[in-house]
Amino acid sequence: MRQVARLWEFVLRHPAPVGMPALLVLSLAATVAIHPKFNAFDAQSLAMAALPLAFAAAAQAVVVISGGLDLSIGSVMAVANVLAAAAMENTGFDHSLLLAAGIIGLGAVMGAVNGLMIVVSRVPDVIVTLTTGFIWGGTALLVMERPGGGAPEEFLTLGTGSTLTPWISNSLLLLIGSVAIIWLPLRRSKVGLCLYAVGSDRVAAFRSGVAIGRSRVIAYMIGGLFSAVGGLGLTMTTGIGSPRAGVLYTMSGLAAVVIGGVSLLGGRGGVVGPVIAAFVLTVVPADLIFLNIDPNFGQVIQGTLIVLVVMVGGLVALVRSRK
Amino acid sequence: MTEDVSAAPRSGAAVCAPAALLQVCDVAKRFGSVVALRSVTMTVRAGEVHALMGANGAGKSTLVKILTGVFPANGGSIAVRGETRLFRSPAEARRAGIVSVYQDPALVPDLTVADNMRLAGVGLRAVQRWLVELGAGDLSPGSFVRDLPYPTLRLIDLARALASEPTILLLDEITAALPADLSARVFQVVREWRERGHAVIFVSHRMAEVAALCDRATVLRDGVVVGVTDTARGSEDRIVSLMLGGEIAKAGRAAARPAAAPAPAGQPPVLEVRNLCCGLKLQDVSFSLRAGEVLGVAALEGQGQQELFECIAGLRHSDGGDILAAGRKLVLRHPADAIAAGLVLVPASRLQALLQQRPIRENIALPLFGRLRRWGPIHMQRERQLVADAVARLQIDTRAESELRRLSGGNQQKVVIARWLAAGFRALLCFDATRGIDVGTKKQIYALVRELAASGSAVLLFTSELPEIALACDRAVVLFGGRIVHELPASAADEETLLRAAHGLVPRAAEV
Numbered sequence: 001m002r003q004v005a006r007l008w009e010f011v012l013r014h015p016a017p018v019g020m021p022a023l024l025v026l027s028l029a030a031t032v033a034i035h036p037k038f039n040a041f042d043a044q045s046l047a048m049a050a051l052p053l054a055f056a057a058a059a060q061a062v063v064v065i066s067g068g069l070d071l072s073i074g075s076v077m078a079v080a081n082v083l084a085a086a087a088m089e090n091t092g093f094d095h096s097l098l099l100a101a102g103i104i105g106l107g108a109v110m111g112a113v114n115g116l117m118i119v120v121s122r123v124p125d126v127i128v129t130l131t132t133g134f135i136w137g138g139t140a141l142l143v144m145e146r147p148g149g150g151a152p153e154e155f156l157t158l159g160t161g162s163t164l165t166p167w168i169s170n171s172l173l174l175l176i177g178s179v180a181i182i183w184l185p186l187r188r189s190k191v192g193l194c195l196y197a198v199g200s201d202r203v204a205a206f207r208s209g210v211a212i213g214r215s216r217v218i219a220y221m222i223g224g225l226f227s228a229v230g231g232l233g234l235t236m237t238t239g240i241g242s243p244r245a246g247v248l249y250t251m252s253g254l255a256a257v258v259i260g261g262v263s264l265l266g267g268r269g270g271v272v273g274p275v276i277a278a279f280v281l282t283v284v285p286a287d288l289i290f291l292n293i294d295p296n297f298g299q300v301i302q303g304t305l306i307v308l309v310v311m312v313g314g315l316v317a318l319v320r321s322r323k
Numbered sequence: 324m325t326e327d328v329s330a331a332p333r334s335g336a337a338v339c340a341p342a343a344l345l346q347v348c349d350v351a352k353r354f355g356s357v358v359a360l361r362s363v364t365m366t367v368r369a370g371e372v373h374a375l376m377g378a379n380g381a382g383k384s385t386l387v388k389i390l391t392g393v394f395p396a397n398g399g400s401i402a403v404r405g406e407t408r409l410f411r412s413p414a415e416a417r418r419a420g421i422v423s424v425y426q427d428p429a430l431v432p433d434l435t436v437a438d439n440m441r442l443a444g445v446g447l448r449a450v451q452r453w454l455v456e457l458g459a460g461d462l463s464p465g466s467f468v469r470d471l472p473y474p475t476l477r478l479i480d481l482a483r484a485l486a487s488e489p490t491i492l493l494l495d496e497i498t499a500a501l502p503a504d505l506s507a508r509v510f511q512v513v514r515e516w517r518e519r520g521h522a523v524i525f526v527s528h529r530m531a532e533v534a535a536l537c538d539r540a541t542v543l544r545d546g547v548v549v550g551v552t553d554t555a556r557g558s559e560d561r562i563v564s565l566m567l568g569g570e571i572a573k574a575g576r577a578a579a580r581p582a583a584a585p586a587p588a589g590q591p592p593v594l595e596v597r598n599l600c601c602g603l604k605l606q607d608v609s610f611s612l613r614a615g616e617v618l619g620v621a622a623l624e625g626q627g628q629q630e631l632f633e634c635i636a637g638l639r640h641s642d643g644g645d646i647l648a649a650g651r652k653l654v655l656r657h658p659a660d661a662i663a664a665g666l667v668l669v670p671a672s673r674l675q676a677l678l679q680q681r682p683i684r685e686n687i688a689l690p691l692f693g694r695l696r697r698w699g700p701i702h703m704q705r706e707r708q709l710v711a712d713a714v715a716r717l718q719i720d721t722r723a724e725s726e727l728r729r730l731s732g733g734n735q736q737k738v739v740i741a742r743w744l745a746a747g748f749r750a751l752l753c754f755d756a757t758r759g760i761d762v763g764t765k766k767q768i769y770a771l772v773r774e775l776a777a778s779g780s781a782v783l784l785f786t787s788e789l790p791e792i793a794l795a796c797d798r799a800v801v802l803f804g805g806r807i808v809h810e811l812p813a814s815a816a817d818e819e820t821l822l823r824a825a826h827g828l829v830p831r832a833a834e835v
Contacts, residue, residue, distance in 0.1 A: 201432055
């Protein structure tokens, strides 16, 4: 009995880390129920479809945790996507990996530019990132006017194949690997702590000796880095570059961040929650298609689900504060 | 012994002794056109607890923030062990051995205690050792700061400061919200720090604490050091007279005004507060305010006046006690409840009360909606009439009426009062309403307060400038540590009496 109470206390204390996997399992179970022939191929295509959104969510999560907002994530993804498709079209695999590293670095620079402009000019983050989003969206169109380009087969396999078992696609491994390499060490380090501190209470963080400006720039830089990886993921899963594909991910990424338990006020949440939320947000429309529901009506259902999930989060906070 | 340094505030270099642990020399600070510190020269020796004292706005907190690198000084120098230093951030000050515990907790709410310590680069084990010493050893380092009560946060703040082994520890009003047993523990630790040959700078309003704990005191007045004195027992009078700056002879100026007309018998008071409590900030406060009366509240910073006004205005929930308006007990869940009962607030910050981007008319009419609109659209003509009346009565400068933020601070404050005049009220709660307002407008506002009282309204008035109490009020209560420690008529409320009471000293009965 006491253990049940303890467990309940734990759930209340960590609504997102407990609730998000539960929500994912629930939505996957619903998928299997609706579509009994769910097989390894479906699992693979789901992971592929979720990959770019998951990176967009991770990028936005880091920025929001630090108390900011980045509306240029989709455009950075688009730039990375078309640059990769344009540059890798007739190259070998090892060459393409080098190019990928360069593009990821470029994404980090783009993020850092956002952060520097916000910190130095003190123009609100929404305005700065909205305008840089326009600039980079235009740049993507300059690089590649209409969808095209390509990349070596081995490079595409990184995001589409399934080297280990048919159920676990490479895109899933790529995602888990990236989050594990970039986020987890950061979360444990002083830099990660500073991100949370700056997002939670800037005055208290300053008084604790945190370099506020530097921490915020780092947050945008990591956001840009994740966005670029997401753009590369888009190249891997679609095989081409399309200058307008990435832009859509800004808003759906933000939705995933909110569902994934990150407070838009900053300071609370993590990256794993939003990444799982990205999967949920990919599964639900697929289910609605399986159910033959009018796509327009499907949007209404999806929006309602988002609101409900966020409200449950609010209720948990209310129950805790009443205790 | 009292070294009088106020005579030569500009010849700072001559006073500066390089051998001291901390030497503050001729430091000045301006915020725009406001001078917070004119010239501060102060010496702190190793192995002493040094009190920093002064009335509201004397510049104590500004000095603390300059010493810890929160913002830079405009002039002067700071030397640690004879070496001139310039601190650009709290982190730099900490590396030089100066660590502060600020008036409000400097802990990040969404991180655990352990993470907060890592953030500041302080070893958790050392912090826990100090927490045991401070009587909070059972605290779990994994708990989130946002879940912890306020006194615990102060202790964590202090333990964190101690764990970084500062040679100069600054404590800004550390005991302000601590219960007595925890305060005693804090003093024990401060003494221990002195024994180790370090220095502690102790900012406090509590004269008794200063006398018991500190070795010397530097007294500030209006941004200038007016004296340095030993704090042996019996030094309270010397400190109070330094704070007053030799203006004791000014008493009696308030006597000219006739006393308020006695309220008709049998009528309940406009506002009555019974045994009001609010956490540790407000304890068992009771008073009543009659029609036609201006009741002053005198207090130094953070003695519970903010909580008192916020409870009455419905901005904050009390923990116990009753608030009655015209004899009727109120349940205040929302500011709208207080406004409906006729209790209206004029806050110190105009930003809290007004819509800066909207015209004067809308700002005044805002609380009128309930009265002018019965389900249907707002009755424009009546609104215009009420607003015009209020504007005319207060002589608000309407040349820039289209956008409120273009008005001066004084005119903005008049708009706040005009709004309540138009809406109608029983009691006006003025919380430091004249803060940062020019002298002319200040006079007008106080004249208006008198006029409102003369026409039968009641006014509860807190001002951070003690001499204003005698100018505007009929009666005054003094808050200290969340309790009313003294009540006196305006004729007796000269600055010295108020200052003594506000520091928790027993008033001199013999002189009254």
